[in-house]
Amino acid sequence: MTTVPTSPRPDADWWREAVFYQVYVRSFADGTGDGVGDLAGIRSRLPYLTELGVDALWITPFYPSPMHDHGYDVADPRDVEPVFGDLAAFDALLADAHARGIRVTIDLVPNHSSHDHxxxxxxxxxxxxxxxxxxxxxxxxxxxxxxxxxxxxxxxxxxxxxxxxxxxxxxxHLFAPEQPDLDYANPEVVADLEETLGFWLDRGVDGFRIDVAHGMAKPAGLPDMVPAEDTGLFADDGPGDLRFDQDHVHQLHQRVRAVLDRYPDRMAVGEVWVFDDERLAQYLRPDELHLAFNFRLLTADWDAAELRSAVEHSLATVASTPAPACWVLSNHDRPRHVTRYGGGAVGTRRARAAALLQLALPGVAYVYNGDELGMPDVDLPDEVLQDPIWERSGHTERGRDGCRVPVPWSGDQPSYGFSTTPDTWLPMPAGWAPLTVEAQEQDPDSMLSLYRVALRLRRGSPAFTGDGLEWLPAPDGCLAFRRPGGLVCLLNLSGGPVPLPEGQVLLASEPVTDGTVPDDGAVWLQA
Structure with missing residues (x-):
């Protein structure tokens, strides 16, 4: 069992090697029986998160909202939406998490408000x-x-x-009509953001994930932009796209950092959909964000060259900054990686290997709720889709609902212990009994068991020390690197088995007892 400290350790840099667990609040656990996840549900599952071995939570928006974009349209950034609980429920969750040594970070949505604000x-x-x-x-x-x-x-x-x-x-409104953009050239808007930061920091939150962190500044005069071929969800359309990544956005992040610096041990990570290494690095200057998501790993195909390039670019981005790299494979806005990597048994096998790649890399890892269970996307019927993208696209883009289906906990029928009602906010499919936490806890070869062992090793083994990595010679179609502490990670995408490197096997995504690493497999060794 995992040792439970009485409170998070006092460490100004606690986040530098942390594993964050993203809780999509509607879909994690329902504590009130209405089919919608809530703060009480999260609190009830803290023992599970302790046993999983995560260091911190990122909880998606739980503020008052008409839910046109499921909470990212905030009507009041300093209160709790009644469907999720109230401020007392948040305080209780925060206290219990801290008692277990788990930090709590929350979503900040500064680019826009709700039209009900x-x-x-x-x-x-x-x-x-x-x-x-x-x-x-x-x-x-x-x-x-x-x-x-x-x-x-x-x-x-x-x-x-x-x-x-x-x-x-x-x-x-860069997003839905119900999400009007705020103008941060107005000092009153900046002051209100600072008040929101202080409100939650005073309650004891450990940091923020800043939504659309690259979009808070707009160019003077709002000129026409260069039309782009792909202006889809969070596409990085480069310097011609005037909606995002304007130079003066950095002044706002300096204001945010100035507030954070008044509180010890607090941090902020930015959602920054910018793929130019130098532009992204600017968000990580000493007086700006502590971390920024680098989405290259999330957007890379299952290809050795693409994955290596994603790692190299991510490390190059942070090389000249105080920040560590920040790795993510899935989140609530993109198809889950089990599905991206092919779905079914193939996608699951690859997702197991990708987990060992992500968790072997130096820096910070974000795990989306359900990643540790191998959850796939769900092909939902048209009539239940709720994402505004579905309506705004004229029913040509299905949106993000497929990766937001609730987490299965136990049993063999919907709602699999997520709620006391089978009528969940998005329907859960039949046949998910093998995915449940209950089923996987009893199986030492399950995805959940793999994550638990991986996180225990990551936290406790000296092999994972050191900030950098050294690429090692590897067979064609493979990646291999060594961390300064001696960890060797090999990922095999060659199409066939490859020889197991020398060293003590710490963990493997597939059996390596015959002296080889199978195709779509990964292994950790102590050099």
Missing amino acids: EWFAEALTAPPGSAARARYFFRDGRGPDGVEPPNNWPSVFGGPAWTRVPDGQWYL
């Missing part, structure tokens, strides 16, 4: 040019009588990034 309600009733509208991007339209949007920017969710209000002006 009191500020936006005030803006809609205020005249053009008013102080209320200056908190957002209200602009006159173009063309005869202003009937055309102020510029050509598309919404990430499909359609134009502008919606017209009855008095004729338009407002900007």
Whole structure:
């Protein structure tokens, strides 16, 4: 059993090698029986997370929201949505997590508010040019009588990034119309963000994941952008895409960091969909973000050259910064890697190997709830889809619901212990009994058992020490590297078995008893 400390260890750099567990709050555990995950559900499953061996949680938005984008449309950033609980429930979760030595970080959604936010309600009733509208991007339209949007920017969710209000002006929303963008050129907006940070830091949260961290600044005059071939979900369309990665966004991250630095042991990680190494590194300067997700590993195909390139670029990005690399294989916005890697037995086998690759790399790892169970995406029927992308795309893009289906805990029928009702917010499929925590806990060869052993080794073995890695000679179609502490990781994508390197086997994603590493397998050794 895992030793449980009485509180997180006091360490200003606790996050540098941490394993964070992303809790998609709607889908992790339902403590109230309404079919929707909540804070009480998370609290009830803290023993499981302790046994898994994670260091910290990232909890997705639980704030008051009309749920047009399932919580990423925030009506009040300093309270709790009643479907998830209340502030007392959050405080209890935080206290219990800390008692188990688990840090708690929460989602910060600064780029936009909900259209139900009191500020936006005030803006809609205020005249053009008013102080209320200056908190957002209200602009006159173009063309005869202003009937055309102020510029050509598309919404990430499909359609134009502008919606017209009855008095004729338009407002900007990079995402859904129900998510109007805030204007951080307005000091009042900046001050409100700082107040939100302080509110949660004073309650004891250990840090933040900053949503759309590269989108909070807009260019003066909001000029037209260069049309891109792919303006899909979080695509990095480069310098011609004026919606994101504007130089003055860094001033905002300096303001955020200044608040964080007033509290010991706190951190922030940015969702930064920028693939240029030098541009991404700018977010990691000493007075900005502590961490930034590098999505190269998440977007790489199951190919040795692509995976090696993803690792090399990620390490190159942080080489000139104070930050460690930050590795992620899946999250609530992208298809789960079991599915990306082929689905079924093939995808699961590859996902097992990818887990050992991710957890062997130096730096920080983020695990999405269900990764440790080998959860795949679910092909949901049209009538249950809820992601705004489905409607905004005219039913041409199915959106992200498939990777957000609730976690299965026990039993052989939906809702598999997630809730006391089978009618969960997204339906759970038949046939998931082998995926449940209950089933996998009894199987030493399960995905869950693999993760538990891997996280125990990662935390406790001196083989994992050191920040860098050295690439080792490897057969064609394989990757092999050594950490300074002596860990050797070999990943085999060659199409056939390859010889097992010399050393003591610490862990393997597939059996290596015959002296070979099978195709789509990975192994950890102590050199």
